Amino acid sequence: MTKKNIAILTVIVAILIDQISKIYVKTHFTLGEEVVVFADWFKIHFTENNGMAWGFEFGGRGGKLFLTLFRLIAVSGIVYWLTQSIKKNIHSGVIIAISLILAGAVGNIIDSVFYGIIFDSSHGQIATLFADKPYGEIFYGKVVDMLYFPIYEGESFTFFNAIFxxxxxxxxxxxxxxxxxxxxAFPKESEA
Incomplete structure (x- = not known):
């Protein structure tokens, strides 16, 4: 298999897994609903955010639009990096790494750009795909998060409380x- 095909396959499979899992959770869970998968340290916990890590906000509506547009530009840079790495016949591990980063960026962009216009709200109800009355508009969708690994939960402290x-x-x-x-990935000039 060529490195180009490895990259294409990696990106497609990773985006499909991401989007299928997000659409499943969004159309089968209400916001905040949680299911224990394994013991108490692996849960599916449905939450949404405006696209920044740990649900941080970035300047309201303008910040959300800026973040989405920045991601679109960044994806262009990642595509360029990937194509140049393929042309230079860089190690397959690097090609897979860049492909995964690209797929992850595209996966969250899909949420941010399109989810606001294809889903209705998840507040107190299970969302409908291709809803008559979507919850938002293009470029203002919320990113779906669901993987939760609270390895330790105490009264005032949870170790690894990120939901992603x-x-x-x-x-x-x-x-x-x-x-x-x-x-x-980053050869020194003398090695290049």
Missing amino acids: NGADSWITIGVALLFIYNKY
Whole structure:
């Protein structure tokens, strides 16, 4: 399999897994609903945010639009990096890493750009896909998060309280792979 095909397959499969899981949760859970998957340290907990890590807000509506447009520009840069890495015949581990980062970025962009116009609200109800009365508008959708691993929950402290999604996972795995394959991803000038 060529490196180009590895990249295409990685991106497509990762985006499909991300979007299928998000659409499933959005159309089967009400906002805030939680299901224990394994013991008490792995849960599906449905939440939404405006697109920043840990649900941070960034300047209201204008900030949300800026963040989405910035992501679209960043994806263009990632596509360029990926195509150049393929042309240079960089190690397959790097190609997979960049492909995962690209898929993660695209997955969250899909939520931000389109979810506001294809879903109705999840507040107190299960959302409808292709709703007659969507909850938002284009570029103002909310990102769906659901993976929750509270490894330790005390009275006033929870270890690892982040709730994230498949797209976030792909980005994290991609960055970890770049660290592992850093000598191929970022060769020194003398090695290049």
